[in-house]
Amino acid sequence: VEKGFHQGGPAGYGLRRALIDEKNEFKAELSRGQQKSIQTDRVILIPGPEAEIEVVQRIYHQFVHDKMNEREIANALNAEGLITDFNRPWSRGSVHQVLTNEKYIGNNVYNKTSSKLRKRISRNPPDRWVRCDRAFQGIVSLEVFAVVREIILQRSHRLDDAQMLELLRTLLKRAGLLSGMLIDEQDNMPSSTTYINRFGGLLRAYTLIGYTPDRDYRYLEINRSIRQLHPKIIEDVVKHLKHVGAQVEPNAENDLLTVNGEWTASVVIARCQATPTGTLRWKLRFDNSLAPDITIAVRMEHANLQVRDYYLVPSIDMGAWPQKMAEENSPLIDSYRFTTLDVLDGLAARCSLKEACR
Numbered sequence: 001v002e003k004g005f006h007q008g009g010p011a012g013y014g015l016r017r018a019l020i021d022e023k024n025e026f027k028a029e030l031s032r033g034q035q036k037s038i039q040t041d042r043v044i045l046i047p048g049p050e051a052e053i054e055v056v057q058r059i060y061h062q063f064v065h066d067k068m069n070e071r072e073i074a075n076a077l078n079a080e081g082l083i084t085d086f087n088r089p090w091s092r093g094s095v096h097q098v099l100t101n102e103k104y105i106g107n108n109v110y111n112k113t114s115s116k117l118r119k120r121i122s123r124n125p126p127d128r129w130v131r132c133d134r135a136f137q138g139i140v141s142l143e144v145f146a147v148v149r150e151i152i153l154q155r156s157h158r159l160d161d162a163q164m165l166e167l168l169r170t171l172l173k174r175a176g177l178l179s180g181m182l183i184d185e186q187d188n189m190p191s192s193t194t195y196i197n198r199f200g201g202l203l204r205a206y207t208l209i210g211y212t213p214d215r216d217y218r219y220l221e222i223n224r225s226i227r228q229l230h231p232k233i234i235e236d237v238v239k240h241l242k243h244v245g246a247q248v249e250p251n252a253e254n255d256l257l258t259v260n261g262e263w264t265a266s267v268v269i270a271r272c273q274a275t276p277t278g279t280l281r282w283k284l285r286f287d288n289s290l291a292p293d294i295t296i297a298v299r300m301e302h303a304n305l306q307v308r309d310y311y312l313v314p315s316i317d318m319g320a321w322p323q324k325m326a327e328e329n330s331p332l333i334d335s336y337r338f339t340t341l342d343v344l345d346g347l348a349a350r351c352s353l354k355e356a357c358r
Contacts, residue, residue, distance in 0.1 A: 004108050004135030005042045006252070012103060013085040013094075014056040014139055016048045043252065045103060045136040053139045055082060059098050060144050064151070070095040071187050093184045093191070100152065105145045106138030107131060164190060164198060169209050178202075178211055226269050226304065231255075233298055233307070234267050240341045246348035256290050259348055266292040270325070272300045272308070282325045286318050294347075299325070311336045312343060 011017045017030040020042050027041065047053055055077070062068040062076070074090040084094050102109050110130040159167075167189040172178050180192035180202055192202060199205040206213065234255055241248045241259055249258040257265045270282035282299050295318065297311040313321060313336055322333065 003042075004044060004132045006045050006108065010085060011045055011048070012101065013098060014048050014052040015045050015103065015136075017043050018046045020044055045108075047137055047139050052085075056098055056104060056139055059095060060140055060148060063099060064144060064147050069187060070099070071185075091185060092187065099148050102145075103136065104138060104140045105142055106136040107133050108135035159190065161198065164195065165205065165209050168195070168205060168211075172209065172211055178206060178213070223271070226271060226300070230267065230269055233269065233296075237265070237267060237296060237341060237344065240344045241348045244345045244348050254287075254290060256292060263293040264290070265294045265296055266290050267296045267298065269298045270300065272302055272304055274302070280327050283323060284321065284325065286313075286321070288318070291315065296341075310338045310341060310343075312338065 006017060019027040019030055021027055022041070024042075029046070030043065059073055059077075062073050063070075068076070070092040073095045074092055077090040077095075082090065084090055088094075098104065108131060168178065168183075171183065171186060171189065175182060183189065183192040183195065183202075195202055195205045199208065203213075234250070234257070238248050238250065238257065241257075247260050249261075250256075251258070255267065257267075259265060266287055268284060268286060270284050273281050273283070275281055280302060284297055286295055293315050295313040295315075297313055299308045299311070300306070301308040311333075317336075322329070325333070328334065
């Protein structure tokens with residue numbers, strides 16, 4: 001990141017990912033979903049099509065000079081038949097993202113959030129962010145971006161818990177229901193992410209105002225927390241491997257790990273589900289497209305807040321692996337079970353040929 005390389009994720013509207021070689025020379029523009037194939041290659045961001053750049057610059061102009069808010073800008077873009085980089089209509093949230101992301105001025109920013117394994121994710125202060133200013137060619141001027149940031153800061157005054165909950169009650173009374181998407185589309189209240197961070201989840205905020213959704217949405221928060229946990233587990237795996245001197249090359253596009261240039265590993269997380277009889281089950285979904293030599297299957301404990309155990313599944317056995325796992329499985333399956341990641345140390349440790357021949 002500090003060298004200006006893009007670390008995963010889509011480029012964003014008005015931008016594109018480009019491949020450069022070890023000499024920082026341009027090789028090709030990457031299409032969406034396309035990955036680099038050579039370890040020495042790197043990915044950077046470059047300006048996209050001129051038509052998209054003009055739309056981004058118009059968004060900033062309308063926000064600053066025409067005093068239009070995100071909702072009004074989105075409505076204007078949709079009226080012209082324009083769509084986002086995800087082929088969706090523009091929304092208040094998608095316009096806000098364009099107005100607040102530093103990549104539009106060419107800055108590469110990383111590590112805005114962090115957490116240790118099994119710990120709650122926290123937002124890092126700006127002095128802990130990993131960044132490289134002017135890493136890419138920006139498509140918005142620094143001056144205009146600074147004006148937009150000041151406008152947003154001035155209107156986003158700090159609300160206490162009681163005020164946030166009152167806004168939620170007002171929305172519920174007007175709309176008759178609540179959802180994260182509905183909250184995000186409101187111009188006069190904080191985003192759903194703000195509610196999640198403040199109250200520990202949307203369901204917790206709903207409970208405080210006496211609202212119970214028609215459906216049980218707990219699985220949404222579980223899935224969200226598991227998605228947030230995934231990069232932390234990968235980080236823990238990498239630390240174990242490097243601790244014994246292994247060289248690890250993560251693929252920023254798909255999180256596939258190449259170890260010592262010899263074998264690959266991927267990480268999948270299995271959410272714990274309780275059956276009507278109270279027994280526990282885990283459903284594993286292997287990413288066969290990556291063709292890893294080893295898949296590190298992580299089983300979550302009952303509440304899906306902590307890791308229960310790990311299964312190291314070799315590629316040769318992936319085809320015969322059960323789709324649903326029980327608390328106790330066949331001796332063959334459970335022979336790959338480990339309570340910690342310490343087993344990775346032996347797989348990745350290097351030793352001399354003389355020692356290996358003994």
